[in-house]
Amino acid sequence: MAELKRYGCDWALEPFPDRWRKSQLQIFYPIFWIALLFLLMGLGASGKETSPRVLSGILGGSVTFLLNSSGDEDIEHVAWSFPPKSLALALSKGDILILDKEYNGRLKISNGSYSLCMTNLKKEDSGSYHALISKKNSVVSTVENFILHIYEQLKEPLVSVKSVTSSENDSCIVTLICMVNGTEDDVHYSWAQMDTHSNESHGSHILTVSLSACDPDLPYTCTARNPVSQSSSQPVRVWPFCTGAFRRKTVGETVVGILGEPVTLSLASLASQDTRNVVWLSNTLIISKEWKGAATADPRQTLKDPEEKRVRISEEDYSLKISQLKMEDAGPYHAYVCSKASRNPSVKHFTLLIYKRLKEPSVTQSPVHMKNDICSVTLTCSVEDGGNNVTYTWMSLQKKVDMSQRNSHLSIFWKSGERLPDFTCTAHNPVSNSSSQFSSGTICSGPKGHMKLWILRLLGISLLLLGMLGGCYILKQKKQCKCSRITLPTLRSLCVCKL
Structure with missing residues (x-):
């Protein structure tokens, strides 16, 4: 098949001359039927036929069928057809007749070149087109053939995640799908990883990525192409989809922390000179640090101010230090120690429990x-x-x-x-x-308790009465008072002194 090309209309159809509008039937009546006869007889009536040229057009746009014979002064007329439809007839004098009213306003024929321009392209315009070229003083006609394909202008592709799985060696396997809304006619896909010059996949809208915790999170882009356009997706990072696969449900070492106070998850036993970087993951953070360097600006790092000051990785042994603990800091933590010699990291798991200091009950x-x-x-x-x-x-x-x-x-x-x-x-x-x-006090003291209370009361009254009797006796001896007797329930009689 010939090379696929696109041609737009870069010229306008000139209006028919007044002479043509007034007498087109008288002038073109015989020529009209001759052209139709050629079109109805088909290509067998032609003497020379060219290989079809493939053209592509954008839905709603325009396309131009350029004749190889354009500019030939011996051309007498050109009849354009889209079998079984007859489209237009162009004469050497510049007169043009649109033969199918369905195409009124959509067809233009260039003066001098006889090339056909079609605008406002539709899906149903796809197919084979023929130009029947008749020359002066020749009984042999030439036919130029075209094949037109109509495609949509591609929109931005959308990338979604089909599946996320984890392997036994702590790798995360993510399957991405790239799709374009609208037609899928002759659409080809390719994937590229940013900051690299290699394409990961050609011709498939599906990409499978295997990622370890130590791999950099370089974004992927999907590019969709068809013969008339191409469009690329927004960069997509795989790591955010993998955090669940890396965060296993392993309990590991249990560390107890106090709310509002600092805690350290120690990696002293794993870090060494062979360590390339360390990646810490939990339910709320992803942070990494290069060997003997500052914390990286890795896109996976989810900490933001003021969290960057509260959570840090130790310079000495890459332990995770968290100050001013919050209740939401509790949960599983996973440390991936990446070595220079191996792609598979060493892993240590922690479970952080956080409690408050108790108030007085x-x-x-x-x-x-x-x-x-x-x-x-x-x-x-x-x-x-x-x-x-x-x-x-x-x-x-x-x-x-x-x-x-x-x-x-x-x-x-x-x-x-x-x-x-x-x-x-x-x-x-x-x-x-x-x-x-x-303090229990005297709750539920019972009958015995009441009896003791009465005894104490009676003892007090008795002492009071004895004091009064003694005083009265002394006054009586001095003849300073008269004694009057009263009767009380506990005594027979009582002498009360009257002064």
Whole structure:
């Protein structure tokens, strides 16, 4: 097949002369039927026929069919056809007749060259075109053939992820798909990795990338091409899709941190002179550091101010240091130590747990219940904003009661009238403990307690009366008062002095 070409219309169709509009039927009537006869007889009536030339046009644009015989002064007329349709007839005098009204306003024929220009291209315009060229003083006609293909102007391709899997050697395998909205006619795809000069794939809209944690995250672009246009996608980085594959559910070493305080995830046992760089991953960060260098500007690094000051990699052994811990810092951490000798990194996994320092607990009591001279009460120990990993122990002078995890209640039973000891509640979590004392006082003192109270009261009254009797006796001896007797429930009579 001949080379595919595109030609636009760079000239305009001149208006028909008045002479043509007034007498076109009388002038062209015989010529019109002669041209139609040639077109209906087909190409067999021609003496010379050229190989078809392939042209391409853009949907909605224009295309020009250039004749090899253009400029030949011996041309008498040219009949253009799009079988089975007859399109136009052009005479040597510059007169033009559009034979199919469907093409009115879309066809132009150049004066002198007889080339045909078609505008406002449609999909259905694709196909074979013929130009029947008749010359003066010749019974042999020449036919030039064309094949026209119509294509859409390609839009920007869209790249999506088809799948993400992980391999046994800690590699991430990502499959990307490149698609163009609209037609897929004769569209070819290629992939390129930025900052390199190599194409990863030709002719396929699917690209599979295998990436290790130590590989740089160079972006990929997809380019779509058809015979009339090409368009490239926005750069796509693979690493963000791989972080889930690299973040395994391995527990590894457990490190306990305190909210608001610093913590270190140590890599002292893995880093060496052979280390090329270290990549740390967690649920909230991706950060890497070159050997004996500053933290890199790797696009994978997700830290932003002020996080860049709070999270850093140690200069000495590439341990991860986090200051002013937040609750969202808790979770799995993975350190990939990349060596110069191997593409496969050494991996160390951590699980960071974060707890708050406990405040002083508070102890409250339930209402006291008494049945059969037995008192019962429930004490509850609680810590404000203590979290879920708090255990409690209770201590008294007699014995220690150790409650199970997440249970802060202590139920106490004792006989009415007995003195209840004081209790101490201690709240524990993995980083701190705090205590609070509960004073029992005289809760549920019982009948015996009331009897002791009455005895004390009576004893006080008796002492008061004895004092009064003594004073009265002394006054009587001095004859300074008269004695009048009164009767009390506890004594037969009482002498009251009247001064």
